[in-house]
Amino acid sequence: MASVAARYKELQDLGVEVLSCSVDSQFTHKIWQEVELSKMVDGGVPFPMLSDTGGNIGTLYGVYDEEGGVNIRGRFIIDPDGIIQAMEVLSPPVGRNFAELVRQVQAFQHVRKTGEPTPAGWQPGKKTLKPGPELVGKVWETWKIGD
Amino acid sequence: MSVKVGQKAPDFEANAYVDGGFKKVKLADYKDKWVVVCFYPGDFTFV
Numbered sequence: 001m002a003s004v005a006a007r008y009k010e011l012q013d014l015g016v017e018v019l020s021c022s023v024d025s026q027f028t029h030k031i032w033q034e035v036e037l038s039k040m041v042d043g044g045v046p047f048p049m050l051s052d053t054g055g056n057i058g059t060l061y062g063v064y065d066e067e068g069g070v071n072i073r074g075r076f077i078i079d080p081d082g083i084i085q086a087m088e089v090l091s092p093p094v095g096r097n098f099a100e101l102v103r104q105v106q107a108f109q110h111v112r113k114t115g116e117p118t119p120a121g122w123q124p125g126k127k128t129l130k131p132g133p134e135l136v137g138k139v140w141e142t143w144k145i146g147d
Numbered sequence: 148m149s150v151k152v153g154q155k156a157p158d159f160e161a162n163a164y165v166d167g168g169f170k171k172v173k174l175a176d177y178k179d180k181w182v183v184v185c186f187y188p189g190d191f192t193f194v
Contacts, residue, residue, distance in 0.1 A: 001187060016181040019172065021161070024190045029164035032190040048165040048172045052186075060157040062149035063186045071186035078156045078182040082174075087152060092188045105181065 001049075002040040007098050008047065014105050018047040021058070023070055026051040063089060077105060079112065119143050156184075 001020050004011075011018060024032070029049040038044035050057070055071060058064030063074035075096060077086040085108045090096065107118045116128035127147050129135065135142070150157065156174060163172040174182070 001185070004185060011183065014181065016183055017177050018183050018185065019163075019174075019177075020185045020187065022187050022189050026162045026164040026169050028190050030167075030169075033164065036191065048163040048170075050161040050163045050172055052161060057159045057161060058186055060150070060159060061184070061186065068188070070188040072188065074184075074186040076150075076156065076184045078174075078177075078184065080179045080181060082156050082178065084150055084152050084154060084156045087150065092192075096185075101183065105183070109181070 001045055002037055003095065003098055004101075005037065005041040005045040005047070007102075010102055011105070014102070014109065016105055019050055020045070020047065021050040021052050021071060023052050023055055023058070025053060075101065077101075077108060079108065119147070120145070156182075 004018060004020070008018065026049070029051065033044045033049070052058055052071060055064035055066070055069070058071035061074055061076065063072050065072050072092060073090040073096065075088045076084055079085050086104050088096070103123060106124050107122050110116065110118055110124070110128070114128070117131060118128050122128065127143060129139065129143060158174045160171055160173045163170055165172070
């Protein structure tokens with residue numbers, strides 16, 4: 001969570017709100033913030049830290065591990081219509097890649113604004129594709145891996 | 148029950164710690180905004 005908090009401004013600049021969620025109580029979140037997170041990130045975690053005791057929210061999203069009694073590392077990008085556009089689920093020992101989260105948000109925002117699909121590894125400013133009959137079988141002419 | 152991309156995100160309400168205080172947070176409060184929801188195993192874990 002600290003890594004997301006540290007670069008939260010990048011998401012805010014994109015108009016993105018963050019909610020973190022674990023089975024801990026809001027009181028535990030408070031103590032974690034005070035004794036640790038605030039020492040890792042200036043000002044601590046700036047977004048709401050949700051308490052999902054019982055794993056009800058995690059169950060709704062398919063990330064609650066009943067055996068361990070915890071939510072596994074699931075990350076969902078939800079658009080302004082409330083539609084899930086992306087989901088990534090990692091098992092507990094591996095942390096997330098914040099840069100990839102930002103890239104995906106930028107790509108989904110681009111698609112929403114322009115309707116243009118973004119090819120693999122797309123970054124803002126890079127080439128997009130214009131789907132249509134004339135593109136069928138011709139992607140290789142207009143887009144190269146790494147473009 | 149499980150979720151899929153392209154489908155509506157299930158609404159939820161939870162107690163939250165935010166800005167030094169406690170409040171209820173609903174996904175529906177964030178209508179018309181981009182939202183990232185991050186689940187993680189627990190406070191005080193290392194990753």
